[in-house]
Amino acid sequence: MFEQTAVATREMVLEKFPPIERIDKGPVAVVECYQKIPCNPCQTACPFGAIQIGADINEIPRRDEALCTGCGVCVAKCPGLSIMIVDGSKSAGTVEFRIPYEFLPLPQVGERVLGLDRAGQPICRALVKKVMNPPAFDRTPVVTLEVERKYLYDFRNFRREAEAHG
Amino acid sequence: MRELELLIIGSGPAGLCAAISAASSGAKVLILERSFQPGGQLIKQTHMFFGSERQYASHRGVDIADILLRRAAEFGDRIELMLNATAVGFYEDNVVTVLKDEKEYFKIKAKSIICATGAFEKSLAFPNNDLPGIYGAGAVQTLMNVYGVRPGNRVLMVGAGNIGVIVSYQLMQAGIQVAAVLDAAPRIGAYLVHASKLARMGVPILCSHTIKEAIGTDCLEAAVVCRVDQRFRPIPGTERRFDVDVMCVSVGLSPLNELLAMRGAAMRYVPQLSGTVPLRTVDCETSIPGIYVAGDASGIEEASSAMAEGYLAGLCAAAGLGHVPEDYGARRQEYLGQLEDLRSGPVGDRIRAGMKLSAL
Ligand SMILES: Cc1cc2nc3c(=O)[nH]c(=O)nc-3n(C[C@H](O)[C@H](O)[C@H](O)COP(=O)(O)OP(=O)(O)OC[C@H]3O[C@@H](n4cnc5c(N)ncnc54)[C@H](O)[C@@H]3O)c2cc1C
Ligand code: SF4
Numbered sequence: 343m344f345e346q347t348a349v350a351t352r353e354m355v356l357e358k359f360p361p362i363e364r365i366d367k368g369p370v371a372v373v374e375c376y377q378k379i380p381c382n383p384c385q386t387a388c389p390f391g392a393i394q395i396g397a398d399i400n401e402i403p404r405r406d407e408a409l410c411t412g413c414g415v416c417v418a419k420c421p422g423l424s425i426m427i428v429d430g431s432k433s434a435g436t437v438e439f440r441i442p443y444e445f446l447p448l449p450q451v452g453e454r455v456l457g458l459d460r461a462g463q464p465i466c467r468a469l470v471k472k473v474m475n476p477p478a479f480d481r482t483p484v485v486t487l488e489v490e491r492k493y494l495y496d497f498r499n500f501r502r503e504a505e506a507h508g
Numbered sequence: 509m510r511e512l513e514l515l516i517i518g519s520g521p522a523g524l525c526a527a528i529s530a531a532s533s534g535a536k537v538l539i540l541e542r543s544f545q546p547g548g549q550l551i552k553q554t555h556m557f558f559g560s561e562r563q564y565a566s567h568r569g570v571d572i573a574d575i576l577l578r579r580a581a582e583f584g585d586r587i588e589l590m591l592n593a594t595a596v597g598f599y600e601d602n603v604v605t606v607l608k609d610e611k612e613y614f615k616i617k618a619k620s621i622i623c624a625t626g627a628f629e630k631s632l633a634f635p636n637n638d639l640p641g642i643y644g645a646g647a648v649q650t651l652m653n654v655y656g657v658r659p660g661n662r663v664l665m666v667g668a669g670n671i672g673v674i675v676s677y678q679l680m681q682a683g684i685q686v687a688a689v690l691d692a693a694p695r696i697g698a699y700l701v702h703a704s705k706l707a708r709m710g711v712p713i714l715c716s717h718t719i720k721e722a723i724g725t726d727c728l729e730a731a732v733v734c735r736v737d738q739r740f741r742p743i744p745g746t747e748r749r750f751d752v753d754v755m756c757v758s759v760g761l762s763p764l765n766e767l768l769a770m771r772g773a774a775m776r777y778v779p780q781l782s783g784t785v786p787l788r789t790v791d792c793e794t795s796i797p798g799i800y801v802a803g804d805a806s807g808i809e810e811a812s813s814a815m816a817e818g819y820l821a822g823l824c825a826a827a828g829l830g831h832v833p834e835d836y837g838a839r840r841q842e843y844l845g846q847l848e849d850l851r852s853g854p855v856g857d858r859i860r861a862g863m864k865l866s867a868l
């Protein structure tokens with residue numbers, strides 16, 4: 343199915359997530375790269391050696407949850423926009439996501455947006471906590487959002503309410 | 509008639525890297541570019557590229573063009589770039605005829621020539637495919653990203669390869685709706701990370717679907733699509749209508765290399781490389797000594813491999829002219845190694861098969 347729709351199945355997604363205990367300890371990268379392609383900027387970008395591809399540039403990246411500090415450097419570097427940071431340490435009821443978002447206008451801190459799943463379907467509300475767009479991110483802004491914990495494995499994107507498309 | 513050492517036709521990533529490589533060995537180079545702007549396909553690529561650091565991965569294509577042009581400029585008058593200059597003929601005595609600014613017509617003779625002319629977009633036959641509003645995906649990308657023109661309001665993308673998917677994403681970035689992306693193939697051809705970006709914005713990707721007809725009087729108003737079976741035959745009763753004012757056809761590229769055929773280089777139709785290509789050695793030399801090919805002109809691939817081929821062709825062409833740098837062997841191995849790495853994975857299967865069929 344994934345090869346027909348580009349929407350990863352639940353099992354594929356779960357495989358890329360670290361255990362919930364790790365998520366609850368603090369921020370960690372989820373690298374949703376499922377296909378062997380000649381690409382490795384995630385490995386090059388990570389200052390902690392937490393993403394390994396190895397000598398063959400076509401290998402699928404592996405993230406070591408023990409080494410990953412959740413710094414987020416890799417998020418804006420991935421040309422596939424396939425990396426996000428999840429953090430369950432902030433509260434028992436919510437999780438924070440940091441996702442790349444290459445659309446203008448950028449959302450405002452404090453804004454409530456519509457949370458979307460991997461098929462772009464609205465599933466929840468999300469609160470914008472932070473918007474980062476420093477020169478080092480090279481025009482791939484990263485948005486931090488707070489989402490109800492039950493959407494941990496479904497939330498993947500958002501849409502501003504005023505926008506019609508999508 | 510102007511006579512020179514090395515002529516490069518095309519200033520895309522392949523041509524620019526060939527020039528940089530040859531000039532760094534000591535050769536004097538002239539690049540002909542038919543457009544008013546150098547950089548080839550790169551100048552309209554606003555997304556980050558794949559590959560490794562050595563091919564500027566995770567930089568945007570348009571920025572890679574700037575990096576290469578700055579590097580070329582460091583060689584001063586050893587690299588001359590002539591814009592608005594189309595090579596229109598290529599003759600046995602290595603004379604190339606050039607049309608400059610669409611009025612001046614003159615000849616250039618070079619000892620060695622690298623053809624880095626890129627590719628052209630394939631089209632698709634269906635009823636009313638000549639209605640205004642129906643474009644090649646590359647044309648729409650040029651309109652948007654080079655000229656800043658909105659092609660319309662709602663788009664149907666035909667073709668789910670990398671180009672179709674990337675241009676769809678860029679259309680959405682420009683605030684244009686994408687109604688759907690369809691492809692006759694049973695699975696998505698694009699890198700799935702690119703396709704997933706569209707999916708999570710709610711754009712349906714419809715595999716095993718084709719365009720049945722376009723509808724409109726003076727311009728495109730709607731498109732009818734239908735499912736196809738395993739043998740790509742339309743399945744009656746599966747028609748769906750999309751109200752769109754733009755349709756992008758993105759069904760692949762074909763190598764652009766008629767100049768080499770005209771010169772008499774041995775050519776072969778190689779489906780894995782998406783068209784008729786010149787036979788060549790591992791060093792990118794065609795069947796005619798001193799005549800090289802690099803980039804999409806030698807088979808449709810990627811900018812990453814076009815750059816590596818360009819470096820290799822530039823190095824070897826310069827060496828053939830007597831400019832053999834001390835590190836010739838090491839550089840050659842480096843470029844060959846880059847190409848091998850880029851082509852080693854499953855997506856490189858097709859390219860490796862094509863390379864065998866086009867090897868000299
Ligand atoms: C939408 C899209 C997205 C892409 N995304 C990626 C990506 O993410 N990563 C990646 O690696 N690659 C990507 N590519 C592919 C990449 O752009 C091409 O593979 C690459 O540009 C090929 O380089 P080239 O130098 O061979 O040809 P081109 O870039 O096409 O350059 C050829 C040049 O030759 C000139 N020319 C042609 N004929 C003549 C003539 N007779 N006289 C004078 N000049 C002439 C043309 O005007 C052009 O400037 C993408 C392509 C497209 C269309
Ligand atoms: S979040 Fe930081 S530490 Fe973790 S993988 Fe990405 S770059 Fe490495």
Ligand code: SF4
Pocket residue numbers: 373374375381382383384385403419420421422423424425701
């Ligand atoms: S940079 Fe992104 S797309 Fe490339 S290999 Fe790493 S995760 Fe995959």
